[in-house]
Amino acid sequence: MYAFDVERPTSVADAVAALGKEEAQALGGGQTLIPTLKQRLAMPSVLVSLTGIAEIQGVCKDDDGRVCIGGGTKHAVVAKEAAAHYPALAELASHIGDPAVRNRGTIGGSLANNDPSACYPAAALGSGATIVTNTREIAADDYFQGMFTTALDEGEIITEVKFPVPEKAKYMKFEQPASRFALVGVFVAKYADGVRVAVTGASNDGVFRWSEAEAALSKDFSAGALDGLSVPGDGMISDLHGSGDYRAHLVAVMTKRAVAAAH
Amino acid sequence: MPKDNGIGASTKRREDVRFLTGHGKYTDDINVLHQTYVHFLRSDVAHGKITSIDTAEAAKMPGVVRIFTGADFEGVGGLPCGWQVTDRHGEPMKEPPHPVLAQGKVRHVGEPIAAVVADTLAEARDAAEAIMVEIEDLPAAVDMKAALKDGAPKVHDELSDNLCYDWGFVEENKGAVEEAIKNAAHVTTLELVNNRLVANPMEPRVALGDYNRSDDMSTLYTTSQNPHVIRLLMGAFVLGIPEHKLRVVAPDVGGGFGTKIFHYAEEAFCTFAARQIKRPVKWTSTRSEAFMSDAHGRDHVTKIELALDKDNNFTAIRTETYANMGAYLSTFAPSVPTWLHGTLMAGNYKTPNIYVNVKAVFTNTVPVDAYRGAGRPEATFQLERVIDKAARELGVDPIALRKQNFITEFPYATPVAVEYDTGDYMATMAKLEEIADVKGFAARRAESEKNGKLRGLGINCYIEACGIAPSNLVGQLGARAGLYESATVRVNATGTISVMTGSHSHGQGHETAFPQVVAEMLGIDESMIDIVHGDTANTPMGMGTYGSRSIAVGGSAMVRATEKIINKAKKIAAHLMEASEADIELKDGAFSVAGTDKSVAWGDVTLAAYVPHNYPLEDIEPGLEETAFYDPSNFTYPSGAYCCEVEVDPETGKVTVERFAAADDFGNIINPMIVSGQVHGGIAQGIGQALLENCAYDENGQLLSASYMDYAMPRADDVPFYQVDHSCQTPCTHNPLGVKGCGEAGAIGSPPAVINAVVDALQSGGHKVTHIDMPATPSRVWAAMQG
Incomplete structure (x- = not known):
């Protein structure tokens, strides 16, 4: 780790000001950034910790019935407090990493980082969530722009994520054996106006929607509706833990399982 | 009622108090x-x-x-x-x-x-x-076979090529083995990889x-x-x-695990x-x-052939192994694929003709050396996999085929230069069948199939050479060190004892188990005895802990030193009671004169040794401290039979270990709870090798699995609760405790059982899979099912 200063703002406004400094870097739960710093792979001069900002913490429902989660809310809090409102989302949060990770990592940090194997991007894209920042609201469909790439501008902070609550939903994760990140994770959500299917872990382009599956499931929300559908192995991640073809195969398997288990 | 002191008691590990409360003192704490x-x-x-x-x-x-x-x-x-x-x-x-x-x-x-x-x-x-x-x-030499080809990049410019040695064992057997294979009714051939591991203490x-x-x-x-x-x-x-x-x-x-x-x-x-x-x-x-x-472990590429006669008796085994040395020779690297591997190729079976060839290869990778089991897991894996494959080819029950070929008479001199002193492989197999409930497998398989899963059962037997090692023998085999062990038993004035041992405890529980032995011999409470180890300034020259040797060799040294203590203490007791030394008996921590009610307590004798007011100074020295060095006359030969049951998810290829049973023969047991713990840990590492762990390099010699993000260690939920039994005991005949050693058994015995089970499961689903290399990850199993 190289030496750096730490700022601990208590408001979004102060955080934004602090992030305006040269070589400043926002710090959420630090689940990716701290290991990166320890490896000396990043050299910020100032870390702006977002964990002391009360206004971006917590889970509530808005007037449209959406579940609204503050950007600085830890996974363990989502697992507990979203359970009554959006069980599939709470379940996803309760299976990220291990207890230590869930009590440090935040939803805003995960979505800002957009790791291609992270769980939350599947929930946000699969729910058609809205990413709220200090300057604007961004639809999930516009937000994710490839692995580790998002629509966020420099210094922009995720203050809240608004999730429309589906009739039924389920996240199915097949874990990479070493890291236990998603080798393939599929989030399926059934809304009155159609079904959304978002896939994480699999693609070189990061989280994506499987539109053929969405179309089939929108007509018939059953695992059988997916028979014969597949995603191509091209463009899928291929590494020590599985070929692109294997990941493509798992996308179909996990989607079926998510549909069968949706509640 | 179970014992609560001395040999055979499941005394709780005293060192765990400091380990579990953060009071251990590790090197980084200094x-x-x-x-x-x-x-x-x-x-x-x-x-x-x-x-x-x-x-x-x-x-x-x-x-x-x-x-x-x-x-x-x-x-x-x-x-x-x-x-x-x-x-x-x-x-x-x-x-x-x-x-x-x-x-x-x-x-x-x-x-x-x-x-x-x-x-x-x-x-x-x-x-x-x-x-x-x-x-x-x-350009880097990474793949072993490619590294031996003409024109391959040379790791060491001054050498003619990357071949460290080409070892044949026993070279004189080669012709007879060839002949036996030629005349066999059936030959089963298997090529396999014993995957490279990182110990990760x-x-x-x-x-x-x-x-x-x-x-x-x-x-x-x-x-x-x-x-x-x-x-x-x-x-x-x-x-x-x-x-x-x-x-x-x-x-x-x-x-440590060797590394x-x-x-x-x-x-x-x-x-x-x-x-x-x-x-x-x-x-x-x-x-x-x-x-x-850290030195890596395993990394063998092997071809093994098993020849059988028309009655399914094993007639010959021939192996050819490429063993990765890495870029340099680590301290004991050359011995692992040779003397710790070739000598075990007979396994538990009376195969008359065996020939082992090992080519050790330099590559541009981290040096490879001993890792828990060291050579013996590699021998066991190939032998037990090829036997399982032969059973399937011949359509015979894998357990029956093993039993038919078991060695049943001891001592048994193998064709690969070692002599097993004791064992009872039929007994451990019978115990395994009981604790694993092999009979109930068909019902469990049916239940799994109802849930859309394939279920397999895998059997494995192992023999290992532990209690390393007779110095004169290993000297002939190329060791540049002796492999005795030492102990000094220092009795303090009030009767408490410090044992300075050359063995080293790094998780094995010596601080608990070693005092049990001395307590048993003296009839005093374990709490009066402490172990001192790990410092050259206050322990006698000793060779340390590896090769499941500590209780068998270090424990024997301690027994010898304690015997000297008893002999001297009896002399002092005889003087104190004005009796003949020959009439002195030691029981329950007191010395008595046979046939009388005269008795003197342990503490009185020890005090007399250090406050020699009434003491035969003309005959014996004051003080009560003795040292012994023990050099074993043979290896010890723990053995056992293991059974693994897995479920395979045919849609994803994911393997889960549902049941695991181990029936081991470790000879006499000092602390059954610690022995069970050693077996548990070994099995976890064996399951890790079989299903999860893989140290992978790319073709340029870059380490791909260089962190826990890519190197999968076994976690608690990757392993089931084990059925572990060590009631089958054929004591070692040549050390004073009759012990054989238990530290490596789990890691040796489990990988073949797991892979045999995976193959069994896949075949039950109609997949024509005859072998799958470790680790049997979901993606590999899925690929194997695709044909």
Whole structure:
């Protein structure tokens, strides 16, 4: 780790000001950034910790019935407090990493980082969530722009994520054996106006929607509706833990399982 | 009622109190006044010529005390290899120099090129980034078979090729084996890989070198399984420091699994540099450094043939193995694929003709050496896999085929040069069938199939050679060390005891189990006895802990020393009671005169030894302290039968271990609970090898699995609850405790059981899979099912 200063703002406004400094870097739960710093792979001069900002913490429902989660809310809090409102989302949060990770990592940090194997991007894209920042609201469909790439501008902070609550939903994760990140994770959500299917872990382009599956499931929300559908192995991640073809195969398997288990 | 003291009691591990409450004292917990920190600049290429190293700018940076490069070590010895193997043609193995810091070339990713010593670790790291190193990349030798081809990149330019040795065992058997295979009714052939592993003890390696100018004394605190061996190797062969001026301390050590046996460059560096700069030098490995500098394990590529006659009796075994040595010979590397592997190829079976060929290969990878089981898991895996394959080809029950070929009479001299003293393989198999409920498998399979899962059952038998080792024998086989063990039993004036042992405990529970033996012999309470280990300054010369040797060899030394104590104490007791020494009996901690009611307590005798007012000074010396060295006359031969049941998800290829049973014969048992714990840990590591762990390099010699993000360690939820039994006991005939050793059994016995179960499951689903290489990851199993 190289030496750096730490700022601990208590408001979004102060955080934004602090992030305006040269070589400043926002710090959420630090689940990716701290290991990166320890490896000396990043050299910020100032870390702006977002964990002391009360206004971006917590889970509530808005007037449209959406579940609204503050950007600085830890996974363990989502697992507990979203359970009554959006069980599939709470379940996803309760299976990220291990207890230590869930009590440090935040939803805003995960979505800002957009790791291609992270769980939350599947929930946000699969729910058609809205990413709220200090300057604007961004639809999930516009937000994710490839692995580790998002629509966020420099210094922009995720203050809240608004999730429309589906009739039924389920996240199915097949874990990479070493890291236990998603080798393939599929989030399926059934809304009155159609079904959304978002896939994480699999693609070189990061989280994506499987539109053929969405179309089939929108007509018939059953695992059988997916028979014969597949995603191509091209463009899928291929590494020590599985070929692109294997990941493509798992996308179909996990989607079926998510549909069968949706509640 | 179970015993609560002495041999056979499941005494709770006393050392766990400090381990579990954070009060252990590990090497990294030791800090010395004026200490400096070293950061090693390591190679990020697998193979290259160092064309220049410029440390000028780095040396000017804040806090830097001194920067060392290979040039500083030109007058210093290289790291020695402790075992010389002689090849098929009677020639010694090739033994290239192994420098402390790279000299001229780098030969694997992670090899230290330069070392920055600074006041703080951060300053050392900062300065290391300012060192300018130019390396001319060379093509890397990574795949073993490719490395032996003409024109392959040479790891060591001065050698003719990358072949370290071509070993045949027993060379004279070769012709008879060929003949037997030619005349066989059936031959089963299997090619397989024994996957490369990284030991990953919980505590990474640490070294702290200290030097006292006033008495010219060097002290090395290090994470070692054998501090005396490190003192001898480093003092005599690397740095030229005489033993009496070198102290090596290995305090609490958080797991070793073999990888902390060896003498490493970092230890030599810290000791050397402390003498140069006249300040202590400390190095604490990061986990990333551990992946690329701890000796790796296994990494064999093997072809095995098993010949059977028309009645399914085994008639011959022939193997050809390529064994990866890595870039340099680690301390005991050459012995692992040879004497710890070839000698076990008979397994539990009376096969009359066996020939083992091993080609050891240099590659541009981290050195490979012993890892829990060391050679024996590799022997067991290939043998038990080929037997299972043969059973399937012949359509016979794998258990019946094994039983038919079991060795049943002991002692048994194998065709691969060892003599098993005792064993009862029928008994352990019968016990296994009972505890594994083999009969109930069909019902469990039906239940799994109802849930859409494939279920398989895998059997494995193993034999291992432990209690390492008779010095005269291993000397003939190329060992450059003796393999005895030592103990000093120091009885204090009030009757309490300190046992100074050459064995080293790094998780095995010696501090609990060793006192049980002495307590049993003296009839006193275990709590009166403490074990002292891990410091060359206060333990007799000992060879340390590995090869499941501690209770069998170190325990035997302790028994011999305690016998001497008893003999002397009886003399003192006879004097105190004015009786004949021959009439003195020791029972329940008191000495009595046979046939009388005269008795004197243990404490009275020990006090008399140290306060010799009424004492036969003309006949015996005061004091009560004895030392013994014990050199075993043979290896010990633990054996067992293991059973694994897995479920395979046919949609994803994911394997889950549903049941696991182990029936072991360890001879006599000192502490059954500790033995069970040792087996549990070994099985977890074996399941790790079979399903999860894989140290992978790419074709350029870059380490792909260089962190826990990609190297999968077994976690608690990867393993089931085990059924473990060690009630089958055929005591060892040649050590005083009748013990055989239990530390490695689990890691030896479990991988074949797991893979046999996976193949069984896949075949039950109609997949024509005859073998799957470890680790059987979901993606590999799925690919195998696709055909």
